Amino acid sequence: xxxxxxxxxxxxxxxxxxxxxxxxxxxxxxxxxxxxxxxxxxxxxxxxxxxxxxxxxxxxxxxxxxxxxxxxxxxxxxxxxxxxxxxxxxxxxxxxxxxxxxxxxxxxxxxxxxxxxxxxxxxxxxxxxxxxxxxxxxxxxxxxxxxxxxxxxxxxxxxxxxxxxxxxxxxxxxxxxxxxxxxxxxxxxxxxxxxxxxxxxxxxxxxxxxxxxxxxxxxxxxxxxxxxxxxxxxxxxxxxxxxxxxxxxxxxxxxxxxxxxxxxxxxxxxxxxxxxxxxxxxxxxxxxxxxx
Numbered sequence: 001x002x003x004x005x006x007x008x009x010x011x012x013x014x015x016x017x018x019x020x021x022x023x024x025x026x027x028x029x030x031x032x033x034x035x036x037x038x039x040x041x042x043x044x045x046x047x048x049x050x051x052x053x054x055x056x057x058x059x060x061x062x063x064x065x066x067x068x069x070x071x072x073x074x075x076x077x078x079x080x081x082x083x084x085x086x087x088x089x090x091x092x093x094x095x096x097x098x099x100x101x102x103x104x105x106x107x108x109x110x111x112x113x114x115x116x117x118x119x120x121x122x123x124x125x126x127x128x129x130x131x132x133x134x135x136x137x138x139x140x141x142x143x144x145x146x147x148x149x150x151x152x153x154x155x156x157x158x159x160x161x162x163x164x165x166x167x168x169x170x171x172x173x174x175x176x177x178x179x180x181x182x183x184x185x186x187x188x189x190x191x192x193x194x195x196x197x198x199x200x201x202x203x204x205x206x207x208x209x210x211x212x213x214x215x216x217x218x219x220x221x222x223x224x225x226x227x228x229x230x231x232x233x234x235x236x237x238x239x240x241x242x243x244x245x246x247x248x249x250x251x252x253x254x255x256x257x258x259x260x261x262x263x264x265x266x267x268x269x270x271x272x273x274x275x276x277x278x279x280x281x282x283x284x285x286x287x288x289x290x291x292x
Contacts, residue, residue, distance in 0.1 A: 007091055008063035010034040013198055016061050020087050032060055033129055033155075035196035038207075039067045045189045045209050046127050046153040048072050053118045057105045057128035057138060060084055062091040064129055069095040072125075076117050078105045106137055111147045126152040132201070135160050136176050143183040143210075144222065152184070152210040161188055161206035173274050175233055179226065181278045184210040217282035225285045232273035232281065240276070241269035261287035 005012045013034050017023070033039060042064065048054065048071040056077040059065040061084065068075045075098045079085050085102045092098050099117065101108075114124060126149055130138055135156045142152060164186040166172035180186050192205040219225045231247035232240055244258050262269050264287040267280060276284075 006036050006039075006063070007061060007066050008034055008036045008039050010198065013061065013063070016087065016091060017198075020083070022061070022083070022087065031129075031197040031199060031201050033063050033196060034198045035192075038190075038192055038196050039064055041190055042127060042153060042155065042207055043067050043071055045207060046125050046151060048125065048127070049123075051123055052125050052150070053114075053122040055110070055114075055124065055126045055128075057126070058131055059088060059100065060129075062088050064127065065092060065098060065100075066095065068127060069098050073097065074118070075099070076101065076113070078103055078108060080104045106134070106141060110142070110145045114147050124149045127154070129155040132157045132160070132203075139176070140179055143179055144226075149212065151212075153189070153207065154210075155192060155205050155207050157201075158191065158204045158206045161208050164188075164208060168277060169275055174236075175226070175230055178229055178278050178281065180210070182215050182222070182225075183212065185213050186210055215282075216279045217286075219282055219285055220289070224289070225282060228285045228288065229273075229281055232276070232284075236272065236274060238272070239270050240267065240273050243273065258288070261290070264290075 007013065007016065013032055017032070048068060050071065050073055052072045054068050054072045054075045056065055056068060056075055059077040059079050065075055065077050065088070069092065077088070077098060077100045079088065079100055079102060082102055085100055088100045092100070114122070118124065124147065126142060139154070163172045163174065163176050164180045166174070166177045187209045189207045189209045192207060194200040194202070194204050232243050234243050234246065241258070241262070245255060248254050248258060259269070261284060265280065265284040267276065267284055
């Protein structure tokens with residue numbers, strides 16, 4: 001089959017799978033996107049230009065990578081599946097602005113990699129069809145990594161996408177929601193039917209665009225703030241007080257310090273974490289930090 005036909009064309013996708021004896025591997029959360037229109041939309045949503053350096057996660061057989069390569073200055077794609085890396089050498093052979101790296105994105109030092117692969121002050125965008133089973137860890141790592149990015153456009157399970165902008169007090173509101181709020185503003189850009197994939201997953205998907213924002217409350221150590229947030233949500237049905245005592249200790253001095261911090265942050269000890277905003281949790285962190 002002609003290599004001028006898009007990789008995502010259903011017929012060419014199947015031909016590539018047949019040629020290499022490939023099948024979607026559940027352990028890597030693989031589903032091959034076979035709707036070219038969806039891919040065009042993803043590239044448009046990310047607003048990819050010839051000045052952009054793009055990081056892609058999980059290129060698979062290269063369907064999205066190909067569309068990115070046609071618009072971007074350079075694409076750096078991270079693929080965990082060694083078999084797919086060999087396939088990509090073939091499917092993306094005509095694109096000299098793509099570099100595929102055989103590595104687990106969760107083990108990559110992205111700031112270091114960007115400094116090695118991209119020009120200084122490069123316009124960095126991240127685009128990916130994320131494996132559903134590790135969507136949250138990948139998003140968390142990307143947002144906590146110390147480098148500047150213009151936007152992040154990712155496809156994920158629709159149910160996870162709904163959690164990004166969950167309302168306070170709802171079941172979906174949690175650590176992921178607060179992580180997004182601290183670093184970015186999330187926009188649900190489009191829904192994607194399960195029928196757009198080969199094989200079709202059991203759920204529908206959504207394309208989400210993240211745009212960086214300034215935190216509502218600046219803290220001295222973001223990692224420590226989110227340690228506190230995770231501790232506060234450790235047992236969702238327990239009160240904030242119980243979760244904090246569980247995390248920090250039950251001795252009288254510790255309890256006094258926690259009590260003092262809650263009073264200073266004007267937070268009811270009996271409240272549950274899911275009722276607290278990012279600003280309130282940030283003020284609680286500052287108060288606790290002041291008390292060491």
